[in-house]
Amino acid sequence: MVDNVERQTRSRMMATIGPKDTRPELVVRRGLHRLGFRFRLHPRKLPGRPDIVLPKYRVAIFVHGCFWHRHPGCRFATTPKTRAEFWKAKFEANVERDRRKQEQLEAAGWRVLTVWECALRHDPEVCIETLAGMIRDATSANSELPVSTDAGVGSTG
Numbered sequence: 001m002v003d004n005v006e007r008q009t010r011s012r013m014m015a016t017i018g019p020k021d022t023r024p025e026l027v028v029r030r031g032l033h034r035l036g037f038r039f040r041l042h043p044r045k046l047p048g049r050p051d052i053v054l055p056k057y058r059v060a061i062f063v064h065g066c067f068w069h070r071h072p073g074c075r076f077a078t079t080p081k082t083r084a085e086f087w088k089a090k091f092e093a094n095v096e097r098d099r100r101k102q103e104q105l106e107a108a109g110w111r112v113l114t115v116w117e118c119a120l121r122h123d124p125e126v127c128i129e130t131l132a133g134m135i136r137d138a139t140s141a142n143s144e145l146p147v148s149t150d151a152g153v154g155s156t157g
Contacts, residue, residue: 024117025051025063031128037135046110048101059135060110062098065117071097074118 020042032039042051050060064145065077070091080087101149102112113134119127 007040009129024120027120027124028052028063035132038116054135059113059145060105061113061115063115067092069098069118071118076118
């Protein structure tokens with residue numbers, strides 16, 4: 001697929017994408033707040049600086065973009081055709097870092113939940129309700145919950 005914009009324009013556009021306050025993250029935050037949850041954002045003291053932390057429930061939530069964090073089986077987890085080796089190495093490093101930080105959080109007694117961008121695109125209300133149920137369900141601590149690419153929310157611990 002040919003890029004529709006010049007290289008300098010694409011570079012400028014990509015540089016504006018930040019790690020915090022992304023549109024999917026804001027959707028999750030608004031939904032959780034509307035349901036009465038109170039949380040902290042990007043705490044520096046926790047490994048990986050989770051996007052949302054609910055200390056009352058000992059839950060850390062990551063809101064992942066399917067492209068950058070390689071959501072398995074997702075149509076948005078595409079790989080650019082140019083500089084394939086560069087992108088492969090970058091994506092592998094991202095996935096490895098995510099895994100490592102998740103393990104560190106679990107070792108410290110936190111439940112780790114991941115919300116995928118595609119779930120919020122598909123049906124944000126269902127995604128938020130599913131997430132809220134998982135937060136409230138204390139029995140899901142460090143257990144594998146059913147993860148569906150349709151639901152897009154999962155316990156990764």
